[in-house]
Amino acid sequence: MPSAERLESFIAAVEGGDHVKAIEDYYTENASMRENQAEPRxxxxxxxxxxxAVLARTASVVSKCVRPALVNGDHVVIxxxxxxxxxxxxNMHIEELAWQRWEGDxxxxxxxxxxPAQMRPR
Incomplete structure (x- = not known):
């Protein structure tokens, strides 16, 4: 289960814009990600x-957590x-829910x- 401080640190890292570094610093070596029930990476x-690769196709991305992040034991929804x-x-404006299972920190x-309709540029 993540501590409140660790979760806030993760959120701050993503909002800070270095998404690749956030993965390096906050994900397990064997972590998985999937989108809308697709095959996981x-x-x-x-x-x-x-x-x-996603970021290489963009000029910029602004990331914002909509509070509160929901925590129940090892599960977090942001x-x-x-x-x-x-x-x-x-420009694309995308809202999503991220369901996470944490192992420790x-x-x-x-x-x-x-x-997916949000993926169309405006």
Missing amino acids: RGRPALMANEA RWIFDFTGKDGR RIAEEEFFYD
């Missing part, structure tokens, strides 16, 4: 590589808002739930 190096600006100048499993 597995292993911290693969998660970091995928995140880096509502995120991401505002992406693509290198082409197009690191995330072992994470699943994102969002409406």
Whole structure:
């Protein structure tokens, strides 16, 4: 179960914009991530590589946690808002829920739930 301080530190890291470093610092070596029940990506190096690839396609991303983050033992749910600006100048506003299972002070499993229609640039 994450301490309140560790969870706040994770949220601050994501809001600070270094998403790849947040994965390195807050996920287990064998962590998995999946989106809308798709096949999960597995292993911290693969998660970091995928995140880096996503970020390489953007000019900027602003990340915001909508409070409160919900904690029940080893399970955490965070509502995120991401505002992406693509290198082409197009903007995307994405709201999602991240369901996480923590092992101690690191995330072992994470699943994102969002409406894929939000992925269309505005």
